[in-house]
Structure formats: C-alpha cells, structure tokens
Amino acid sequence: MTGSEVVMKMLERHGVEVIFGHPGGAIMPIYDALYDSPIKHVLVRHEQGGAHMADAYYRASGKTGVCFATSGPGATNLVTGLATAMMDSSAIVAITGNVPSGLIGTDAFQEADVFGITGPVTKHNYLVKNVEDLPRVLSEAFHIASTGRPGPVLVDVPKNVQLAKFEGSLDVVIDLPGYKPTVVGHAGQIHRAAEAIRAAKRPVLIVGGGAQVATREVGELVERTGIPVITTLMGIGAYPPAAEETLGMPGMHGTVTANKAISNCDLIIAAGMRFDDRVTGKISRFAPKATIVHIDIDPAEISKLVKAHVPVVGDLRDVLPRLTQELGNLDIQAWRETLSGWKATYPERYQVDKPLVSQEILALLREATANDCIVATEVGQHQMFAARLLPTIKARSFITSGGLGTMGFGLPAAIGASIARPGETVVLVAGDGSIQMNIQELATLYKQNLPVIIAILNNGMLGMVRQWQELFHAQRYSEVYLADSNPDFAKLAEAYGIEGHNIFDRETARTAIADAVAAKKPVLLNFFVYEAEKVFPMVPTGAGVDEMILGDQEPDDERTEQVVEAVTR
Amino acid sequence: MSKQYVLSVVVRDQPGVLVRIASLFARRGFNIESLSVAQTERPGISRTTFVVSGSDDTVEQVEKQLHKLVDVLTVVDHTRSRSVDRELMLLKVSVKNPDERVEIRQIAQDFRAHIVDVARTALVFEVTGDTAKMDAFIDQMRPFGIVELIRTGRVALERTPAAHA
Numbered sequence A: 001m002t003g004s005e006v007v008m009k010m011l012e013r014h015g016v017e018v019i020f021g022h023p024g025g026a027i028m029p030i031y032d033a034l035y036d037s038p039i040k041h042v043l044v045r046h047e048q049g050g051a052h053m054a055d056a057y058y059r060a061s062g063k064t065g066v067c068f069a070t071s072g073p074g075a076t077n078l079v080t081g082l083a084t085a086m087m088d089s090s091a092i093v094a095i096t097g098n099v100p101s102g103l104i105g106t107d108a109f110q111e112a113d114v115f116g117i118t119g120p121v122t123k124h125n126y127l128v129k130n131v132e133d134l135p136r137v138l139s140e141a142f143h144i145a146s147t148g149r150p151g152p153v154l155v156d157v158p159k160n161v162q163l164a165k166f167e168g169s170l171d172v173v174i175d176l177p178g179y180k181p182t183v184v185g186h187a188g189q190i191h192r193a194a195e196a197i198r199a200a201k202r203p204v205l206i207v208g209g210g211a212q213v214a215t216r217e218v219g220e221l222v223e224r225t226g227i228p229v230i231t232t233l234m235g236i237g238a239y240p241p242a243a244e245e246t247l248g249m250p251g252m253h254g255t256v257t258a259n260k261a262i263s264n265c266d267l268i269i270a271a272g273m274r275f276d277d278r279v280t281g282k283i284s285r286f287a288p289k290a291t292i293v294h295i296d297i298d299p300a301e302i303s304k305l306v307k308a309h310v311p312v313v314g315d316l317r318d319v320l321p322r323l324t325q326e327l328g329n330l331d332i333q334a335w336r337e338t339l340s341g342w343k344a345t346y347p348e349r350y351q352v353d354k355p356l357v358s359q360e361i362l363a364l365l366r367e368a369t370a371n372d373c374i375v376a377t378e379v380g381q382h383q384m385f386a387a388r389l390l391p392t393i394k395a396r397s398f399i400t401s402g403g404l405g406t407m408g409f410g411l412p413a414a415i416g417a418s419i420a421r422p423g424e425t426v427v428l429v430a431g432d433g434s435i436q437m438n439i440q441e442l443a444t445l446y447k448q449n450l451p452v453i454i455a456i457l458n459n460g461m462l463g464m465v466r467q468w469q470e471l472f473h474a475q476r477y478s479e480v481y482l483a484d485s486n487p488d489f490a491k492l493a494e495a496y497g498i499e500g501h502n503i504f505d506r507e508t509a510r511t512a513i514a515d516a517v518a519a520k521k522p523v524l525l526n527f528f529v530y531e532a533e534k535v536f537p538m539v540p541t542g543a544g545v546d547e548m549i550l551g552d553q554e555p556d557d558e559r560t561e562q563v564v565e566a567v568t569r
Numbered sequence B: 001m002s003k004q005y006v007l008s009v010v011v012r013d014q015p016g017v018l019v020r021i022a023s024l025f026a027r028r029g030f031n032i033e034s035l036s037v038a039q040t041e042r043p044g045i046s047r048t049t050f051v052v053s054g055s056d057d058t059v060e061q062v063e064k065q066l067h068k069l070v071d072v073l074t075v076v077d078h079t080r081s082r083s084v085d086r087e088l089m090l091l092k093v094s095v096k097n098p099d100e101r102v103e104i105r106q107i108a109q110d111f112r113a114h115i116v117d118v119a120r121t122a123l124v125f126e127v128t129g130d131t132a133k134m135d136a137f138i139d140q141m142r143p144f145g146i147v148e149l150i151r152t153g154r155v156a157l158e159r160t161p162a163a164h165a
Helices: A003-013 A025-034 A047-061 A079-087 A114-121 A131-146 A159-163 A187-199 A209-213 A215-225 A256-264 A316-325 A333-345 A358-369 A381-389 A410-420 A439-448 A463-472 A489-495 A506-519 B017-027 B056-068 B098-110 B131-144
Strands: A018-021 A040-043 A065-069 A092-098 A124-127 A152-158 A203-207 A229-231 A246-248 A267-271 A291-296 A310-313 A374-377 A426-431 A452-458 A499-503 A523-528 B003-012 B031-039 B045-054 B072-077 B083-094 B114-118 B122-129 B146-151 B155-158
Touching: A003 A025, A003 A131, A003 A159, A018 A047, A025 A065, A025 A092, A025 A152, A025 A159, A040 A439, A047 A065, A047 A079, A047 A092, A047 A410, A047 A439, A079 A092, A079 A114, A079 A152, A092 A114, A092 A131, A092 A159, A114 A124, A114 A152, A114 B017, A124 A131, A131 A152, A152 A159, A187 A267, A187 A291, A187 A310, A187 A316, A203 A215, A203 A256, A209 A215, A209 A316, A215 A316, A229 A256, A246 A256, A256 A333, A291 A316, A358 A381, A358 A426, A358 A452, A358 A506, A374 A381, A374 A410, A381 A426, A381 A452, A381 A463, A410 A426, A410 A439, A410 A452, A439 A489, A452 A489, A452 A506, A489 A499, A489 A523, A499 A506, A506 A523, B003 B017, B003 B056, B003 B155, B017 B031, B017 B045, B017 B056, B045 B056, B045 B155, B056 B072, B083 B131, B098 B114, B098 B122, B098 B131, B122 B131, B131 B146
Parallel strands: A018 A040, A018 A065, A065 A092, A092 A152, A124 A152, A203 A229, A203 A267, A229 A246, A267 A291, A291 A310, A374 A426, A426 A452, A452 A523, A499 A523
Antiparallel strands: B003 B045, B003 B072, B031 B045, B083 B122, B083 B146, B083 B155, B114 B122
16 A cells, blocks of 8 residues: 555545545645545635635534645645634644655755644644654544644645555554543533522623534523523524524624623623634723633633633533533523613614615525525625624534635635535625635536525625725725726626626516525626625724724614614514 | 743654744744753653743743643643752853963852863853853853853753652
C-alpha cells in the first residue's frame, strides 16, 4: 500500500462520504488513489470554495467535512476557508499535498510554508514526514476536529510520503495527553447556576452556535422554566423562531426586544456562545445588572470578554439537562409580560413604497418554503435581513459566516449544505457584491445539479458599507457602487447552464420564487431592490446595545407604510 | 496594569510546538521578555519557561489559550504558586590594570560568580541566581566596562508543598 492509499483508506474508516477538492501537481498521487476509492469527490473551481463546502457540510450534517488541495497556491487558497471554520467552530479536515520532503525549504515550484501559514487559523495542523505516521495523524485529525469545541485541522502530506510504501497497520490508538476536552460539567457549578437562576426575576437564555447540537436540551430547559430565549446569529434554529419565548437575535442588528431584554435583565444564561463584539456592543454597557452564568465547552471563552459570575465548562448536552433537573417553573410572569409588550410594540417592519425591497423578498421566500428550508447566506445587509426575517425552524440549517464575516462563503456553503442534506430545499440569500467573490462555484452547482435557489438581493451597492458611509462618514460613498459594472446575473447563470431570471417587481418576484421552489434544481433569481435600504435597528460601533438607532423600526415611523409581523406569525 | 509573569509550559516535543506558542503570544498581544527551552527528565517532553508582561486578565486568557494547544501538557503560572526561579549569565568585563583586576575579583566573590575565562584585558564570569542578583552584578561591573553579556532568561520550578516535604 502507498501513503496515498493509506490516506483514502483512513478517510473510509472515518466514514467520509464526500470530499470537496481540486487537484494539482503535489497531490496527484492522492488523486490517483481517489480514482479507485468509493468516496464521492466534488470538483470545485477554487480551493476556497472547497473549504467552505466542507465547512457547510459539517454545519448542516454534523459530519466532519473534508477538502483536498494541492501545495502552494492550492493550500494558500484554503486559508480563508480555514479561518472561517475556525471562527465558527466548524469541524473540517483539510488535506494538502506538498512538494517532496527533500525540496521543502528550497523555494521549490508551488511550495509554501503551509504548516506555518495555517497554524493560526486551525485548531491543529500536521506536516507528515513519515508514511508510518499517516494512520495516526489522520485519526488524530478527525478526533481533534470533531470533539470538544470543533474546528478545522489541516494535514500536509509531502509528495514522497504519498508515494512511499506503507507496511504497518491502519489500526491506531489515539493518545493525546495534552488534549482532553471537558465534557461533563462540574456538579457544584451547575448547582450554583441553578441557585442563581432561581433567584432571578428577569432572566434570559442566550444560545449560540454551540447550541446547534443541543436543541432538545435547550427546548427542555425553556419548557420547564419558561425562560425567554435569545438566539445569536450562530444560534439561529437552536430554538423555534416563532415560539412565544423567542426574542430574536441580539446585538448590532438584533431585535429591539432582544437588546432591551439584555439591557434590563438580571441574569443571563449564556449557552454555547462567546460574547462576540457584534453581540455585546460596548462591554461596559452590556447587561449591567445581570449575573452571568456562562456555559461553554471551551474554558478559554469563560470571562474572555464578559466576566462570568458562574462559569460552567462542559458540553451543553451534559450540562443543560442537569441544570433543568434542578429547576422548576420560574416565577417570572411580570418579566415575560414586559417582554411580550416589547415584542408587540416592536415587530419587524419595513417600507414597501419602493419598487422592491430586500425584506419582502425574504418574506416571500419564507412563505414559499413554509420556512422549512436550509438558508445559506453571504455577508452583509442581506445576511442581517435573512437572520431577522428568514430564521430557520430547524437546527443546523442557518448556514452563515458569523465570526469571520467571509464574503464569498454563501454560494459554496449552499452547495456543501445541499450535499449534506440531499433533497432539502436550500435558499442562498446573497448580495450582488458577495456572490461575485466565489461566483465560479456556479459551475460546481451546475455539475452537482442541486435544489439551490440563489436569491441575489441586488441593490447595485456594497450595501452594508454604504449604510455605514451614510450614517458615519457623511454620505461620502467611497467605492461602493457596483451597478455600473455588475454582470447580468441571469445571463451569467445561463452561461453556466443554470436557469436565471432578472426580477424588478413584486408580482414577478412572487411567481418566480414559487416556480423556483417547485423546480428542485438550481435557479438564480436576481432581484433588483431599493439601493439605499438600511438595516435597523443598529447599534453603532462603540455604543451599548441600549443605544440602538431604531430607524424604520421606530414604532410610529411615518415612513413605514406597512407593518409586517414577519417572524412571529 | 502590566506586570511580569513567569509561566512554565510543559510540551510534547513535536515539530513546530515553539512556533505555535510564540505565535499565540503574538496573536494575543503578549510580550515575551525571555524564553528558555530544554528537555525534561521524561523523553519527548520539554519544559519552556516564559517571562512575559501583560495584565492579569491577559495572562489568564493566555494560560487558557495555551491549554488549548494540543501539544501543551501543563501550564503553571509561577507568579501565583510558590516556586523557585534561576537565571544564568555569562558576563565579559574589561580589565585595564592589576588594581582593577583585584577589585573585580573581590566583587565577583561576593556574588559567588565564577571565572570561566581569563585574559590579560578581560575576564568572563558565570553567575546564577534570581533576576535581582543578575541586575545587581551588572550594575557593579558597569563602571569597569562590560564588553558583552548573555543571559539565559529565567527557568522556574514549583516548590514541593510542605505536606510532602
């Protein structure tokens, strides 16, 4: 057996069903072994796309995503994908070819210090120097990627190692004395948390990306206690968005109710979330009256930004049920009524006096899919609109680059998610700026023929940057105008063999969306929407979450012609 | 408030482990004042001692981040535990005349510094001790003219708890 065959055999042993990759000189022996392997390979058009697909594959399925790239430029193209996965705790194993060991360090053709470059953006990485190490290294890679706080692991395999004869056993025992994630929460801490929660009069539960694996446990806690729930961008789907206890998303573009709840609560249970600055705003103004109970599997997140009064390190699937057991129905009726009042006062609303606005497209998509779909997004205004108006009802279904905010994530992510969950409708909510950052993956989408609806909310602008320039840079619109040089997206789709439509009005939008949902194949819908739309509320950088600019979310805003209770209906 | 911390990080001898630690410090805005690395009594295991400056919160965060590195086995913050630390220094001082030579040797004796090289115009001393002693010895030698010096940086070990002594 050769090193390359060992690689493929080990992937089979770890249950890998699909690999996202792009071949090249230094990984050709592995691609040669792939030729005889039962594992499906998705040929991407750019390695970054492959990394995002593997990432979304994990997010949608819980199974570790795998991507391949060659040495040098192939591997450096993975970097953004690895960093995206690292920030959002996504389990992927990336395997890269490298130049032969003897040439490493000589500035050989297509050589880069991949081990050095990817160290800061991976949970762990390896440069395999001996073929005997391959089974152990690959087993460790899958173990590290998928346990504890998940993350990307890269395995760099020089070409001579791929070609070397292997005569050992593929059976390995993983022995990593320095890697022992804490899964079981400390009983005393859980007890202290329960005491604090029982004493609270105005508690909220904030769930983040970590809760995607613990929806049942979150549900049981809420059912038992009646505690109101805030879902961060990464936590969308961990609790039903239309439930009575749901307050929506917190933070910079969060709902008024969620932000007011944070500012007025006396206790926060933060579960599987990490107090990103987009959630907290100015830290000193964040939940000033609250006792913080922070439950996370990563001890380094405890008190990193917001001081935890009761830290609990562990897996939510262990900690939450034990916590729930110690709790009964909380005596918080007055608080729940206050929150219901805010929800009634501040429903989602938007103006429809324009030809077409982003928000109504999302409302139409929700209607047409009965909100039972996977949503992938790019990054920008459309992402925030999607988080607020198209939050998924299922876990592992809202696939978005939260931490790194990677434009270009969405299209490959939609493909990866669709491959992970065949048959389910995937809606990609994109902007005309973001989608162009990995547009080449339309070829991959065509080839895989997946039921992905690409909804481009095309305002001809880098909308979020434009919004900041309007509000904070004296309307100096520096380098945000795209409309004069955007492609005709419908024709572009057609050039790739994908059905495409340019849509300018409401009625066409409605029928086109219905048709696209029914089509069960890739369709690109290019909606020309109002260019100067802004996402409100907005917490300006450096301000507290109690200092939101309400904009069109102002209850008596006269410009708001139609009030739509978008999410809660 | 910024102050100095001595951290012992016991690691598996894997390629790149020092780079991982150094890169982590750089990424999290921690300044390394000194660093020493050497084998321990166990094969394949090394002990690194870092002297770093930062705030309490930062050092706590860095300790936690260090623990997350797969090749890191233990992290001890010696500023919070009872420990002993030592440093080794080689110092070359210039000697201009016999009187100076006598005076220098007298001072060196007080510091229990050993002469490791003798020449007509210079002496090289080896000194071990804590940082304060190093600094004091340098101060004493400065008037004679320090040609050059090298310090290893601090190494530290936890003291044995009294109950086990």
